[in-house]
Amino acid sequence: MAADSSFGVALVGLWHEVAQAGGGVGFTDTTDRADVARLVAPIVDDLRRGRALAVAVDQGRRLVGAAVLHPGPGARAHTGRLDLLVVEPALTGCGLGRAMLTALLDDARARGLDRVGVEFGQDDRVQRFFERFGFQVWGRRPGWQRLGPGVDRDETIMGLVL
Incomplete structure (x- = not known):
């Protein structure tokens, strides 16, 4: 899929769907599409400009999975940060996330x-x-993610040496 406005709209839809299903994707299940869209716009721009790596999977011309990695800048150019890995909830567990990663x-x-x-x-x-x-x-x-009033969740940081 091309990194264009159609891809952006599809990514907003997928990411929002995963959030509504309770997926731990940086949003609560009550998040509206506009909140997701605000994060998708710079991702699409980074993809267009070659500042990010991505894998997308479509099924019947519908986006069902996406993963985005941003290479580090400057002295961190040898590193990357996985910023997104989403799979349509109905397809969770079928190996799509593994294949994209x-x-x-x-x-x-x-x-x-x-x-x-x-x-x-x-x-x-x-x-x-x-x-x-x-x-x-x-x-x-500790307490890095706030899922609601009085509901904080720790954030886990993991790394891989390639």
């Missing part, structure tokens, strides 16, 4: 990156997913 890590290696980091709300299932790729826990941020 594998492709993205292969692309990162080919571009000379040798470290990749990811941050997410504390979730044992998500942590185990990344551990299967060799990611290790590098730290935690």
Whole structure:
């Protein structure tokens, strides 16, 4: 899929759908599409300008999965940060996330990156997913994500040396 406005609209829809289903994707299940769109616009711009790596999967011309990695700037140019990995809720567990992350890590290696980091709300299932790729826990941020009044969740920081 091209990094254009159609892709942006499809990504907003997918990301919002995953958030509404309770996926730990940086939004609560009550987030509206406009909040998601504000984060998608710079991602699409970064993809257009070659400042990000991405993998997208469509099924019947409908976006069902996407992953985005930003290479680090300056002295961190050998690193990358996985900023997004979303799979349509109905397809969770079918290997789509694994395939996208594998492709993205292969692309990162080919571009000379040798470290990749990811941050997410504390979730044992998500942590185990990344551990299967060799990611290790590098730290935690207590109470970093606020899911609602009085509902804070730690954020897990993981990294992988490629």
